[in-house]
Amino acid sequence: MRTTKKTATIDPITxxxxxxxxxxxxxxxxxxxxxxxxxxxxxxxRDMNAAITDRDGRGMYLAxxxxxxxxxxxxxxxxILANFSKNFIKEGDMFLFxxxxxxxxxxxxxxxxxxxxxxxxxxxxxxxxxxxxxVGGQVPGSMYLLAKTAYEEPVIITxxxxxxxxxxxxxxxxxxxxxxxxxxxxxxxxxxxxxxxVTANKAIQGLVEKYGKETFLAFTDQLIEHIRESITDxxxxxxxxxxxxxxxxxxxxxxxxxxxxxxAVTKKGDxxxxxxxxxxxxxxxxxxxxxxxxxxxxxxxxxxxxxxxxPYSVGALAHLYDVIIPESNLVNASFPAPVALxxxxxxxxxxxxxxxxxxKMMACSAELKDYALADYTxxxxxxxxxxxDNAYKEFTYVVMEPGGGGSGARTYKDGIDTGGPIxxxxxGIPDVExxxxxxxxxxxxxxxxxxxxxxGQFRGGxxxxxxxxxxxxxxxxxxxxxxxxxxxxxxxxxxxxxxNCQFNGVLKNTKIWERIxxxxxxxxxxxxxxxxxxxxxxxxxxxxxxxxxxxVRCGGGGYNDPLLRNPELVEKDVMxxxxxxxxxxxxxxxxxxxxxxxxxxxxTKKMREEIIHTRIVEGxxxxxILANEKK
Amino acid sequence: MSDQLVIPIxxxxxxxxxxxxxxxxxxxxxxxxxxxxxxxxKKNALMRERSIGDVNPWNKYGKIDxxxxxxxxxxxxxxxxxxxxxxxxxxIMMDMDLSNL
Numbered sequence: 001m002r003t004t005k006k007t008a009t010i011d012p013i014t015x016x017x018x019x020x021x022x023x024x025x026x027x028x029x030x031x032x033x034x035x036x037x038x039x040x041x042x043x044x045x046r047d048m049n050a051a052i053t054d055r056d057g058r059g060m061y062l063a064x065x066x067x068x069x070x071x072x073x074x075x076x077x078x079x080i081l082a083n084f085s086k087n088f089i090k091e092g093d094m095f096l097f098x099x100x101x102x103x104x105x106x107x108x109x110x111x112x113x114x115x116x117x118x119x120x121x122x123x124x125x126x127x128x129x130x131x132x133x134x135v136g137g138q139v140p141g142s143m144y145l146l147a148k149t150a151y152e153e154p155v156i157i158t159x160x161x162x163x164x165x166x167x168x169x170x171x172x173x174x175x176x177x178x179x180x181x182x183x184x185x186x187x188x189x190x191x192x193x194x195x196x197x198v199t200a201n202k203a204i205q206g207l208v209e210k211y212g213k214e215t216f217l218a219f220t221d222q223l224i225e226h227i228r229e230s231i232t233d234x235x236x237x238x239x240x241x242x243x244x245x246x247x248x249x250x251x252x253x254x255x256x257x258x259x260x261x262x263x264a265v266t267k268k269g270d271x272x273x274x275x276x277x278x279x280x281x282x283x284x285x286x287x288x289x290x291x292x293x294x295x296x297x298x299x300x301x302x303x304x305x306x307x308x309x310x311p312y313s314v315g316a317l318a319h320l321y322d323v324i325i326p327e328s329n330l331v332n333a334s335f336p337a338p339v340a341l342x343x344x345x346x347x348x349x350x351x352x353x354x355x356x357x358x359x360k361m362m363a364c365s366a367e368l369k370d371y372a373l374a375d376y377t378x379x380x381x382x383x384x385x386x387x388x389d390n391a392y393k394e395f396t397y398v399v400m401e402p403g404g405g406g407s408g409a410r411t412y413k414d415g416i417d418t419g420g421p422i423x424x425x426x427x428g429i430p431d432v433e434x435x436x437x438x439x440x441x442x443x444x445x446x447x448x449x450x451x452x453x454x455x456g457q458f459r460g461g462x463x464x465x466x467x468x469x470x471x472x473x474x475x476x477x478x479x480x481x482x483x484x485x486x487x488x489x490x491x492x493x494x495x496x497x498x499x500n501c502q503f504n505g506v507l508k509n510t511k512i513w514e515r516i517x518x519x520x521x522x523x524x525x526x527x528x529x530x531x532x533x534x535x536x537x538x539x540x541x542x543x544x545x546x547x548x549x550x551x552v553r554c555g556g557g558g559y560n561d562p563l564l565r566n567p568e569l570v571e572k573d574v575m576x577x578x579x580x581x582x583x584x585x586x587x588x589x590x591x592x593x594x595x596x597x598x599x600x601x602x603x604t605k606k607m608r609e610e611i612i613h614t615r616i617v618e619g620x621x622x623x624x625i626l627a628n629e630k631k
Numbered sequence: 632m633s634d635q636l637v638i639p640i641x642x643x644x645x646x647x648x649x650x651x652x653x654x655x656x657x658x659x660x661x662x663x664x665x666x667x668x669x670x671x672x673k674k675n676a677l678m679r680e681r682s683i684g685d686v687n688p689w690n691k692y693g694k695i696d697x698x699x700x701x702x703x704x705x706x707x708x709x710x711x712x713x714x715x716x717x718x719x720x721x722x723i724m725m726d727m728d729l730s731n732l
Contacts, residue, residue, distance in 0.1 A: 242728040363641045486694040488716050494641025495711040501693035534692050561711040612709035619677025619704050629722050
């Protein structure tokens with residue numbers, strides 16, 4: 001594949017100039033795509049990203065939005081290089097795909113990539129990936145709960161050339177957009193990708209022209225090597241060992257089955273091995289993911305936790321880790337297994353466990369302990385509301401509030417409240433006014449939720465809760481596509497505790513519209529009243545105009561024993577509505593006066609002593625439990 | 632000869648070298664969990680199992696009869712060194728294997 005010989009080393013100043021200039025081009029590339037996109041999911045929630053790879057498809061940069069998505073750009077480019085002849089790939093071409101077996105994490109993530117040429121030579125690739133609201137298939141939002149094979153899922157767009165010689169291929173564009181319930185929005189997003197790629201490609205060509213092709217190619221090799229060496233140096237500060245984690249994906253769309261996911265991370269010298277042995281075989285429903293999802297998730301966690309301060313280069317990780325996964329597995333699905341929920345199902349669970357294992361591993365290094373992170377918020381608490389508004393116009397509303405999950409605790413500070421998932425540092429939540437302008441819903445409230453975090457000396461960031469009601473709707477369906485509902489979804493590390501279960505509930509008999517018409521807008525669950533029907537993690541049911549959707553998102557996992565938390569911080573959390581008096585007392589051992597909301601220092605000391613006493617009296621020796629298990 | 636810190640394990644446990652052997656030790660009370668050859672200090676800890684419904688009010692909407700939080704404590708001072716959420720029918724999960732330090 002390589003067209004020139006190995007290039008020479010360039011001087012440090014030129015290296016730094018090129019590194020930061022290309023980083024800025026990547027940032028601009030992402031922002032062009034954001035500002036020209038057609039959907040709220042992209043231009044406000046920023047469920048997208050942009051990437052630059054070298055000429056061989058080795059990832060060099062990811063912008064700061066959805067990193068899992070962009071990490072798969074590398075896989076897409078490598079697939080193009082492997083499957084198409086050299087003569088088929090030319091300057092001015094752009095390729096599009098959503099094939100989970102060619103690089104996409106799931107069908108909704110359309111990725112476009114393009115080669116960058118300079119004077120006839122391939123010098124780099126650029127790519128943009130975005131989550132599309134709807135890409136066809138049997139249900140709005142394109143995640144069909146009852147699919148048993150990929151053939152019942154949205155159309156698979158295996159890699160197609162959508163732009164040739166800078167000319168949009170009108171037939172391909174029409175075909176792609178025809179698959180969607182919202183073709184105009186999809187077309188806007190496709191064109192936004194093109195704008196971003198044209199901008200980035202021209203900027204890269206300008207850079208190559210200024211510094212010379214040989215210098216630029218030398219730089220790309222040197223950048224990847226520099227990042228690989230930097231991460232390797234950090235790995236060397238960690239002792240050799242094995243770290244374990246286990247988690248679950250609850251509900252496969254058709255049954256309440258809970259699927260275990262297991263991970264053992266072995267660190268030996270400069271190398272990591274991610275062994276998923278023990279993970280469930282492929283599920284009959286749409287929660288499976290392909291190997292690209294696994295590599296994407298491993299990459300984003302490694303780059304976030306061990307690649308801090310460096311460009312996010314997926315290519316630099318190539319020789320740093322191996323993966324062991326059986327075929328036809330929940331996290332290595334074989335075609336034609338259903339995978340429509342891969343990104344929010346098994347793939348996301350992989351990230352949770354990689355996050356926790358790497359967090360535990362880094363906590364064993366004196367030099368890197370302060371960079372360890374507990375698990376971030378569990379999988380997307382997905383909700384899609386679709387139907388006809390009262391003008392009989394079709395709508396598909398993908399609720400983006402789940403972007404407000406809590407970040408994992410740090411070893412010296414709490415996680416960030418509603419800080420979002422670890423792979424989406426630049427993600428946003430749409431403005432409520434934008435949501436209400438674009439979709440037939442009325443948001444009753446949206447706030448950081450009480451007790452939605454993993455306790456610890458440093459707690460996980462708080463997750464978000466919201467309540468909304470259909471507004472001027474003719475007919476609506478509520479589709480839930482979530483996990484982490486039957487069991488807590490974000491784990492703590494080193495004595496920190498897991499965060500909360502997340503869920504979606506529908507409140508009936510609240511007389512909401514009578515109350516709104518009378519001038520009352522309920523702003524919390526207590527004031528709302530009614531009876532709550534907890535929706536299954538995956539379900540589709542009518543959503544009546546007088547019903548209210550109430551959802552709580554998972555917070556981040558905690559770090560260290562909650563009894564070591566500064567009681568004044570617990571008092572502050574109680575006063576800010578983030579922690580209940582009961583959790584303050586039972587988990588943190590902190591007594592807050594219910595009337596004054598002030599800390600009772602003496603009662604707290606006594607309570608903590610009592611909890612320690614209970615632990616020692618009620619705790620059973622693990623050695624005895626293990627001996628009994630052997631019997 | 633005093634103990635020499637080899638590595639931390641978070642802030643409640645550490646590995647120390649004593650007479651050329653490595654041991655897991657409680658950071659707060661110096662309780663020894665034994666040689667690092669056991670792999671994970673929790674093998675010599677205390678464990679208490681609680682329903683997920685007992686540790687967070689939102690968990691009442693989860694499968695409180697199926698999932699538990701297993702908390703592991705130092706047997707001497709009671710500090711919590713690990714807390715794992717698991718299906719109650721599964722065996723105890725280890726956090727680490729540092730037997731080859």
